[in-house]
Amino acid sequence: MEDTNTYKTACNLCFVNCGLEVTLGGEDGRQFIKVKGDKDHPKSQGYICNKAARLNFYQNDNNRIHSPKKRMEDGVYVDISWEQAIQEIGSKLKSVQEQHGGERILFYGGGGQGNHLGATYVASLLNALDVRYRGNPASQEKTGHTFVFSQMFGLPVHSDIEKAQVVMFSGKNPFMSNGMDQARNFLREMKRDPERTLIVLDPRRTETTDYADIHLAIKPGFDAWCLSAILAQIVKNHDLPLDWLKAHTRGYEEIIERFSKVSVKDYAEHCGVPLHTIEAAAEAIANASSFSLEEDLGVQMAPHSTLNSYLDLLLSAITGQYGKTGTLGPVLQIAEALPTDHTPLDEEGNLLVVDRLPVTGAPIVSGLYPGAVLADEIDTDHQDRPRAMILESTNVVHSLPESDRIARGLRNLDFSLAIDVVMTETARQCDYVLPASSQYEKWEATYFQRHYPKNIFHLRRPMLEPAGDTLPEAEIYARIIEQLGIVDASTLDQLTAAAEEGDSRFGQVLMEILSEQPQLKRVMSYLLYRTLGQTLEPGQDVAAALWGLCQRFVMSHPVEVARAGFEGPNAGSDMFRALCNSPSGVVISIADHADSFTKLPKPENKIQLPIGTLLRDIDELDQLQAPVDTPEGFPMLLVAGQRRSYTANCIMRNPDWIKGKGQMELTISPEDADGLGLEELSSAVLETQNGRCEVSVSIDERMPKGLMALPNGQGMDFVNDAGEVVKAGYWINKLTSAKLIDKHIGTPLHKHVPARLLSAG
Numbered sequence: 001m002e003d004t005n006t007y008k009t010a011c012n013l014c015f016v017n018c019g020l021e022v023t024l025g026g027e028d029g030r031q032f033i034k035v036k037g038d039k040d041h042p043k044s045q046g047y048i049c050n051k052a053a054r055l056n057f058y059q060n061d062n063n064r065i066h067s068p069k070k071r072m073e074d075g076v077y078v079d080i081s082w083e084q085a086i087q088e089i090g091s092k093l094k095s096v097q098e099q100h101g102g103e104r105i106l107f108y109g110g111g112g113q114g115n116h117l118g119a120t121y122v123a124s125l126l127n128a129l130d131v132r133y134r135g136n137p138a139s140q141e142k143t144g145h146t147f148v149f150s151q152m153f154g155l156p157v158h159s160d161i162e163k164a165q166v167v168m169f170s171g172k173n174p175f176m177s178n179g180m181d182q183a184r185n186f187l188r189e190m191k192r193d194p195e196r197t198l199i200v201l202d203p204r205r206t207e208t209t210d211y212a213d214i215h216l217a218i219k220p221g222f223d224a225w226c227l228s229a230i231l232a233q234i235v236k237n238h239d240l241p242l243d244w245l246k247a248h249t250r251g252y253e254e255i256i257e258r259f260s261k262v263s264v265k266d267y268a269e270h271c272g273v274p275l276h277t278i279e280a281a282a283e284a285i286a287n288a289s290s291f292s293l294e295e296d297l298g299v300q301m302a303p304h305s306t307l308n309s310y311l312d313l314l315l316s317a318i319t320g321q322y323g324k325t326g327t328l329g330p331v332l333q334i335a336e337a338l339p340t341d342h343t344p345l346d347e348e349g350n351l352l353v354v355d356r357l358p359v360t361g362a363p364i365v366s367g368l369y370p371g372a373v374l375a376d377e378i379d380t381d382h383q384d385r386p387r388a389m390i391l392e393s394t395n396v397v398h399s400l401p402e403s404d405r406i407a408r409g410l411r412n413l414d415f416s417l418a419i420d421v422v423m424t425e426t427a428r429q430c431d432y433v434l435p436a437s438s439q440y441e442k443w444e445a446t447y448f449q450r451h452y453p454k455n456i457f458h459l460r461r462p463m464l465e466p467a468g469d470t471l472p473e474a475e476i477y478a479r480i481i482e483q484l485g486i487v488d489a490s491t492l493d494q495l496t497a498a499a500e501e502g503d504s505r506f507g508q509v510l511m512e513i514l515s516e517q518p519q520l521k522r523v524m525s526y527l528l529y530r531t532l533g534q535t536l537e538p539g540q541d542v543a544a545a546l547w548g549l550c551q552r553f554v555m556s557h558p559v560e561v562a563r564a565g566f567e568g569p570n571a572g573s574d575m576f577r578a579l580c581n582s583p584s585g586v587v588i589s590i591a592d593h594a595d596s597f598t599k600l601p602k603p604e605n606k607i608q609l610p611i612g613t614l615l616r617d618i619d620e621l622d623q624l625q626a627p628v629d630t631p632e633g634f635p636m637l638l639v640a641g642q643r644r645s646y647t648a649n650c651i652m653r654n655p656d657w658i659k660g661k662g663q664m665e666l667t668i669s670p671e672d673a674d675g676l677g678l679e680e681l682s683s684a685v686l687e688t689q690n691g692r693c694e695v696s697v698s699i700d701e702r703m704p705k706g707l708m709a710l711p712n713g714q715g716m717d718f719v720n721d722a723g724e725v726v727k728a729g730y731w732i733n734k735l736t737s738a739k740l741i742d743k744h745i746g747t748p749l750h751k752h753v754p755a756r757l758l759s760a761g
């Protein structure tokens with residue numbers, strides 16, 4: 001690097017985590033004075049979007065917390081020492097565990113858009129406390145999709161979208177939300193290439209539909225009919241790859257039969273898309289040399305959420321678009337932000353949920369409870385309610401439905417702990433708040449590394465010393481574990497001594513210790529941190545758990561890692577060292593399309609097409625009903641949480657980071673504005689069944705009649721340099737409901753909130 005003040009790192013504002021080169025400067029040398037894309041990063045290759053340029057607002061947020069805090073009886077927070085904090089937190093957690101059992105301690109979080117190393121270490125603490133119920137932001141959006149691909153493929157799949165000839169975005173607006181590598185470059189390329197076709201399913205004309213060849217402009221919430229109509233059109237009017245289906249799938253006959261019965265014309269009419277547009281989409285997909293589909297919140301947080309994910313995956317599977325260039329394929333992961341689900345089905349294809357939350361009975365899928373039910377789970381006097389919560393890298397009071405009830409529920413627990421970089425709405429309800437070092441002050445990594453066929457892992461190094469008295473999560477969890485007194489000092493000494501003799505000696509002693517004390521497997525990441533970590537460079541100890549993950553990864557996928565250059569008895573350790581020594585990230589495995597089927601579950605190695613419970617949902621579509629029951633008096637629909645150019649979940653709190661107009665307003669169609677007598681920037685009152693707020697309105701000719709939208713993650717307060725509390729936009733989860741959720745998995749239907757708008761006058 002030319003400039004000694006320039007560092008390679010990655011952006012933490014969305015789950016794409018583009019590689020960056022950041023130059024530090026300013027009076028204290030800690031300001032991000034220049035941010036550009038890192039050309040050496042194997043997937044972003046220099047690409048960044050508008051948001052990364054203003055990352056300084058994250059790092060140098062002057063509302064950051066610098067020392068542990070304890071809430072006093074009067075609600076005021078006082079600074080306390082780490083010693084006092086850890087001692088009190090450890091003993092309170094232990095007492096809840098002893099009195100009520102670990103299943104009454106709930107965990108949520110473990111990394112936002114880019115910081116997942118902490119999740120590896122919290123696992124040790126949660127195991128030590130016998131914590132049974134864990135949730136994270138992915139379990140309020142992606143668990144339906146995960147459930148479906150797990151059932152069908154038995155492993156995580158991802159599309160090779162960059163090389164696909166025909167691409168479809170289902171409820172996804174990558175121009176604004178990115179959500180894929182180099183989104184805007186990709187859209188431009190699609191548009192430029194006459195051989196390629198882009199299909200977008202969205203009720204709204206979006207920045208992404210501007211690049212599309214085919215826009216399926218459905219009525220909001222009618223996705224399941226539109227997707228079924230396309231499937232039916234393909235099954236009835238196009239040649240299917242029957243030999244391929246026979247060789248690689250199970251149950252294709254049943255799927256073909258189901259969709260043969262669907263009236264394409266009726267479904268098209270019901271979802272509001274012209275028949276010829278459905279036909280064009282079906283033709284493009286059926287004739288594609290390669291096809292990839294990516295979906296996001298527009299279908300996942302909308303009616304039929306889980307069913308939509310099923311229909312989306314069926315589109316690829318029934319047309320044979322799996323396991324070759326430009327299609328879906330299996331992803332191999334070192335660590336998973338969202339684990340594959342193993343929920344079994346009974347003979348009729350119903351989910352045999354193994355575990356449920358004690359109060360709401362919400363299903364545990366992928367080992368996670370649905371975040372959307374948190375208000376109902378904790379704001380109750382139910383005898384089996386949780387008694388304690390640990391929250392890390394998440395602002396649940398702001399980001400999950402029914403904020404006020406979550407806040408009250410947290411206050412009523414026997415114990416609550418938040419670990420964050422700032423004093424969030426959630427932290428302000430907790431008994432203790434521990435200050436984490438920021439993502440640019442510690443070694444950090446994202447586990448959102450879903451790529452196919454090449455897999456990439458990026459371990460980022462710190463650019464700055466930790467601010468104030470902050471600590472990385474690994475150290476925080478290690479100290480609490482030590483307070484609980486789980487591991488004796490001699491075991492740690494033995495391991496540290498072995499680590500100093502090199503990786504192979506360390507591996508050998510570790511195995512011996514684990515066979516003598518198998519219970520220590522549950523705190524494996526802690527062990528690695530405190531022992532192997534001691535032999536790494538200062539601060540790098542927080543990466544130690546990756547050593548174990550690398551060993552496991554190379555053992556599970558020897559062929560794929562060998563293609564990326566990691567071979568022989570030291571492959572795992574070599575991979576770990578490569579991660580530590582590659583500031584821009586490393587290609588850790590390369591899949592071969594030929595192996596895509598051998599990776600599928602044995603003995604058949606086939607894609608399982610029928611999922612009984614969802615096939616019955618498909619049958620029900622035939623009644624051409626409304627997607628959800630509309631409550632009387634709420635004739636419009638609110639999209640509660642739209643991605644705009646200056647939204648980044650709850651990560652950016654200072655309103656000064658926002659550039660440009662129209663970022664915060666409630667957007668409505670010109671017809672609705674006329675009908676309600678509203679003008680640009682008029683005030684209006686927005687009401688749902690759960691709340692009301694006064695909003696400023698912007699007239700947007702891209703919005704269809706009856707639909708309104710507010711951005712996600714706004715309305716947080718921020719204390720500015722003058723000591724005034726300022727905020728931008730509206731706190732949408734005061735308007736949403738913990739009851740408006742998908743019936744199978746519990747994802748919230750935030751894109752489809754019944755609402756009304758009244759003129760403020």
Ligand SMILES: Nc1nc2c(c(=O)[nH]1)N[C@H]1C(S)=C(S)[C@@H](COP(=O)(O)OP(=O)(O)OC[C@H]3O[C@@H](n4cnc5c(=O)[nH]c(N)nc54)[C@H](O)[C@@H]3O)O[C@H]1N2
Binds near residue numbers: 014170219639641712
């Ligand atoms: N700028 C920005 N980018 C982000 C984020 C951010 O906060 N800001 N957050 C990141 C995160 S965590 C996520 S999960 C992703 C989400 O990324 P996206 O899902 O792409 O973003 P959204 O704007 O939430 O929703 C996508 C589209 O859904 C459409 N939609 C609304 N109702 C329906 C419907 O009934 N059916 C269909 N088919 N579409 C509908 C909306 O019109 C919108 O264009 O974005 C990531 N990227």
Ligand SMILES: Nc1nc2c(c(=O)[nH]1)N[C@H]1C(S)=C(S)[C@@H](COP(=O)(O)OP(=O)(O)OC[C@H]3O[C@@H](n4cnc5c(=O)[nH]c(N)nc54)[C@H](O)[C@@H]3O)O[C@H]1N2
Binds near residue numbers: 115394396437
């Ligand atoms: N109504 C509605 N609600 C939504 C959405 C919507 O569209 N509509 N979108 C949903 C989606 S898709 C998502 S992903 C969620 C996200 O919602 P959350 O789970 O709340 O996650 P983030 O908003 O990403 O917040 C991350 C938190 O991590 C903190 N943080 C940042 N860096 C660090 C660090 O290094 N260590 C620690 N310990 N903390 C750190 C930040 O200060 C912030 O408080 O919001 C969801 N909520």
Ligand code: SF4
Binds near residue numbers: 016047049
């Ligand atoms: S696409 Fe996402 S990760 Fe990349 S620069 Fe933009 S916000 Fe950051």
Ligand SMILES: [Mo]
Binds near residue numbers: 137141
């Ligand atoms: Mo998300």
